[in-house]
Amino acid sequence: MMFLTEQSRGLITDAVKRYTGRLEELQLLRPVHGGSINKCYQMGYGEARFFLKVNSARQYPGMLRAEAKGLRTIADTHTTKVPLIIEVFETQEEQVLVLEWIESGPNTSSSQESLGRSLANLHSHTSDHFGLEYDNYMGSLPQSNTMAVSWSDFFINQRLKPQVELGQRSGVLSKEILSLFDSLYQGLDGLSPAEKPAFIHGDLWGGNYMISSEGEPALIDPAVCYSNREADIAMTMLFGGFQSLFYEAYNEVFPLEPGWKERLDLWNLYPLLVHLNLFGVSYLPQIKAILIKYV
Missing domain, CATH: 3.30.200.20 (Phosphorylase Kinase; domain 1)
Incomplete structure (x- = not known):
């Protein structure tokens, strides 16, 4: 070494x-x-x-x-x-x-169902506040978890605004995009039904879980906090890597609120902003399209 x-x-x-x-x-x-x-x-x-x-x-x-x-x-x-x-x-x-060291095994239908059930059980752990008592990272960017009572306060001030401000300082976000974010903030409360804060993985794309040689799913590289559980579900769909059986098993244990599929893009604004700030402007058209959809 x-x-x-x-x-x-x-x-x-x-x-x-x-x-x-x-x-x-x-x-x-x-x-x-x-x-x-x-x-x-x-x-x-x-x-x-x-x-x-x-x-x-x-x-x-x-x-x-x-x-x-x-x-x-x-x-x-x-x-x-x-x-x-x-x-x-x-x-x-x-x-x-x-x-x-966890030895990798095949990603089977059974392991996807097990992953869905275990994530639903993870999300059943709740708190009185959104956020967490300690900060962490999302990728290589610092992630603030200052607690908030409402999901919209937390999502705006601890997720969207820090990334928007970073993009503004680097010059990748135009005045038009900044204006769209301001409009989103004004109407955010009405875009999602109220749920208790759920304990989420926070960065749940296909590369941040693995299946052991025994077929048991394991979560890795977390960016945890108490947030809206749909944020984890949305992230699973952003870059793929999860089978339909995963979602079916999740919903059997902890059914998602009606209309959850229509809200996926909303939650993915945060990871897309992170990717914009880390990797560049190729994520900008997707961000703009989502903002137009919700404002």
Whole structure:
């Protein structure tokens, strides 16, 4: 692990030793797919396998600690599997997250149904407020979770406005688009029925869940908060990766409110703005079309 400082290598080795109860030498280290933000590896100590995620502590302060906290919060609901956290730490230069290694299996109809049911059960966990007691990240962008009583207040001030302001500062949002957002804010309250805040994954596209070799779904890379549960459902449809059986199973456990399909684009304004600010103007026509639809 020459890409890590000696301090980080020692902390990882100590964590693995505590977990396995054995002192093993590192025998396997290979890069694996883990998104565009972090460097990710599979590590092998004897027969034990682990997932290693590494990033700069200066560029994205607290990002992996927030990810670990989100995984723990999901685990505490006892509704769905998440990778076990072996270690998370930051040094002056690096941040490191070590998770159990989950061996991937086939994405079957049965596993999609199981994923739908487990997500519905996750969403059944509620709060008196929208938001969360800690902030986290959406991709590589900071995500504020300051609590609010109403869903529209939370959605406007903690989701849409921060991304709109970022797009305005970078010059990718025109005065026309900014005016459309102002109009949306004025009428947002009437666009969705009132529901209690639901605990959501927050970034639930097809790359942020996996199916284990035993066929059990597991959620990864969360951006958790208490929000409208339709935001998770909308995200599942934005980039694909979920079968119709997933939605059928979800609705059997926790039926969505009437008209939910007509509101999907509304919730996807947030991830589309995130993608606009991260990857550029190709997302702008879709954002504009959604705004025109709702204003």
